[in-house]
Amino acid sequence: MQSRITEELTDIVSKAFAAAELDPSLGAVRPADRPDLAQFQCNGALAAAKAAKQNPRALAEKIVETLRDNPILSDITIAGPGFINLKVSDEALGERVAALGKDDLVGGWRSNEVEKIVVDYGGPNVAKPLHVGHLRAAIIGEAIKRLMRFVGHDAVGDVHLGDWGLPMGQLITELALEQPDLPYFDEEFDGTYPDTSPVTLDDLSRLYPQASAACKENDERAAAARAATAELQAGRRGYLALWAHFVAVSREAIEREYADLGVSFEFWKGESDADPYIQKMADDLRAKGLTEKDAGAEIVRVARETDKKELPPLILFKSDGSVLYGTTDLATIVDRVEVLSPDRILYVVDQRQGLHFEQVFRAAGMAGLFPEDGLEHLGFGTMNGRDGKPFKTRAGGVLKLRDLIDTVDQKALERLRDGGFAQDVPEDDLKRIARQVGVAALKFADLSNPRTTDYVFDVDKFMSFEGKTGPYLLYARVRIRSLIERAGGAPEHGEIKLKDPAERDLALALLGFGDAVRTATTKRMPHFLCEHAFSLAQAFSKFYASCRVADEADEALRTSRLLLAKTTGKQLDTIFGILGIDAPRRM
Numbered sequence: 001m002q003s004r005i006t007e008e009l010t011d012i013v014s015k016a017f018a019a020a021e022l023d024p025s026l027g028a029v030r031p032a033d034r035p036d037l038a039q040f041q042c043n044g045a046l047a048a049a050k051a052a053k054q055n056p057r058a059l060a061e062k063i064v065e066t067l068r069d070n071p072i073l074s075d076i077t078i079a080g081p082g083f084i085n086l087k088v089s090d091e092a093l094g095e096r097v098a099a100l101g102k103d104d105l106v107g108g109w110r111s112n113e114v115e116k117i118v119v120d121y122g123g124p125n126v127a128k129p130l131h132v133g134h135l136r137a138a139i140i141g142e143a144i145k146r147l148m149r150f151v152g153h154d155a156v157g158d159v160h161l162g163d164w165g166l167p168m169g170q171l172i173t174e175l176a177l178e179q180p181d182l183p184y185f186d187e188e189f190d191g192t193y194p195d196t197s198p199v200t201l202d203d204l205s206r207l208y209p210q211a212s213a214a215c216k217e218n219d220e221r222a223a224a225a226r227a228a229t230a231e232l233q234a235g236r237r238g239y240l241a242l243w244a245h246f247v248a249v250s251r252e253a254i255e256r257e258y259a260d261l262g263v264s265f266e267f268w269k270g271e272s273d274a275d276p277y278i279q280k281m282a283d284d285l286r287a288k289g290l291t292e293k294d295a296g297a298e299i300v301r302v303a304r305e306t307d308k309k310e311l312p313p314l315i316l317f318k319s320d321g322s323v324l325y326g327t328t329d330l331a332t333i334v335d336r337v338e339v340l341s342p343d344r345i346l347y348v349v350d351q352r353q354g355l356h357f358e359q360v361f362r363a364a365g366m367a368g369l370f371p372e373d374g375l376e377h378l379g380f381g382t383m384n385g386r387d388g389k390p391f392k393t394r395a396g397g398v399l400k401l402r403d404l405i406d407t408v409d410q411k412a413l414e415r416l417r418d419g420g421f422a423q424d425v426p427e428d429d430l431k432r433i434a435r436q437v438g439v440a441a442l443k444f445a446d447l448s449n450p451r452t453t454d455y456v457f458d459v460d461k462f463m464s465f466e467g468k469t470g471p472y473l474l475y476a477r478v479r480i481r482s483l484i485e486r487a488g489g490a491p492e493h494g495e496i497k498l499k500d501p502a503e504r505d506l507a508l509a510l511l512g513f514g515d516a517v518r519t520a521t522t523k524r525m526p527h528f529l530c531e532h533a534f535s536l537a538q539a540f541s542k543f544y545a546s547c548r549v550a551d552e553a554d555e556a557l558r559t560s561r562l563l564l565a566k567t568t569g570k571q572l573d574t575i576f577g578i579l580g581i582d583a584p585r586r587m
């Protein structure tokens with residue numbers, strides 16, 4: 001038995017095509033467009049008829065003849081010009097749902113090939129607080145990594161800290177003005193630098209905006225910051241020691257915020273880690289004749305004749321010898337190949353950086369650093385305010401992630417209190433549950449939109465207990481749990497009997513999980529899983545409204561329904577696991 005019912009039906013129908021001497025690949029079966037008329041459909045007879053220059057309906061009749069003997073199909077009809085509509089017998093559906101309940105993947109799909117995958121996501125920058133722009137990278141990246149693992153790949157996450165660019169030089173020069181006596185600035189100093197950081201997180205959050213504003217206003221300051229950046233990159237001892245403090249202080253704060261979102265990374269590497277690879281890589285590019293001098297800078301031309309839009313060259317070195325984002329991303333590929341030898345690298349980064357990644361991927365391909373088709377930019381749209389522009393605070397500033405999480409927490413607490421949940425729950429538990437519900441609402445809202453589209457931040461909508469929301473799903477899960485508790489537990493295994501139409505629909509929903517996982521994986525689009533979770537929860541609600549469960553008198557039916565509920569809970573848990581949603585046991 002295949003893990004996906006559509007796969008199993010495709011197999012059966014393809015054989016019927018082959019038996020009729022038609023192309024078996026036309027036998028693909030998918031869920032019916034009109035669930036009121038059929039469960040599954042195959043449209044291949046039309047294409048087959050065209051190829052064979054025959055009447056499609058007659059051809060469909062011929063195919064259907066072979067299918068009639070199949071014991072799992074309870075109804076086969078031909079609709080319109082030759083669509084084949086299929087229904088699976090209740091018995092066969094029941095058997096498959098029972099098997100799914102015992103399966104570790106709960107009917108999920110697994111990839112045949114196993115790849116080593118690096119997921120590059122998060123991309124926060126040292127000395128800058130995480131803001132709303134980092135939210136989607138974190139949420140989508142984490143879901144993609146977990147999805148890849150679920151289907152069998154060996155996936156690891158790398159945060160790729162922005163720790164090697166101009167902001168570092170800006171911070172160094174700003175601190176030098178404030179505390180010029182620190183040993184880090186004394187070029188003569190040859191002792192050991194202090195272990196404790198001369199700056200706190202608060203200092204950094206003050207110094208960085210101060211520095212960047214000063215550099216914008218004052219050319220001299222800007223030049224000094226650029227020079228300091230180049231010196232840092234060239235390995236000036238004091239600057240490196242100071243920079244290490246900046247990174248450590250920032251990282252601690254960044255890690256805490258990601259933890260609040262249930263996001264974590266196997267690797268905490270940064271742009272700076274690419275540095276040791278840069279010279280050798282550049283020599284290699286030169287030897288291959290891929291670099292050119294251009295007004296003092298050194299560049300790699302990546303444009304192709306077939307390009308519709310002009311693609312500017314990748315700048316390898318600026319005229320002062322310092323490196324840019326493209327250079328570090330290219331050298332990071334060298335680092336990853338050396339240390340991890342991945343088959344694929346997925347970059348979960350704002351789609352406005354599409355051009356940058358196009359340059360990097362082409363250069364990597366041209367230089368033979370990595371096959372271009374193994375590098376994928378999974379871009380995402382922005383989270384907007386009601387005005388349709390990237391979300392801002394009321395004062396017009398960038399919203400810090402911390403403040404966003406607080407807002408959502410607060411809202412979740414209100415909702416729980418409104419629902420009368422708070423009364424008998426200790427304050428600590430309530431806070432924890434509110435955090436779970438709040439973060440789930442935020443994550444589900446983000447992930448349920450197709451990755452590439454923009455969406456509007458609307459906390460009231462995200463937090464609603466009705467509609468396609470995180471809280472709706474969490475609540476469905478909680479209801480299943482309490483139903484099973486009330487019944488005194490659910491059986492381990494047993495037979496699934498489908499009697500009521502709502503039971504059948506729930507069974508079909510459960511069996512759709514494999515297709516959802518496969519589509520989400522191959523398209524790299526987690527929202528297909530969200531869609532599935534939502535229709536599953538809806539099917540469960542209908543089932544629960546129309547079927548007795550705990551108080552069903554017929555013992556076999558009671559067992560079957562408890563099993564259906566349990567399996568639904570297990571599948572929802574699995575989906576929460578993939579989406580990175582931490583579900584409360586009660587709410």
Ligand code: ARG
Pocket residue numbers: 120122123124125160161162329347349
């Ligand atoms: N630090 C960058 C930013 O804040 C994102 C980094 C994305 N990853 C990468 N390999 N370039 O925009």
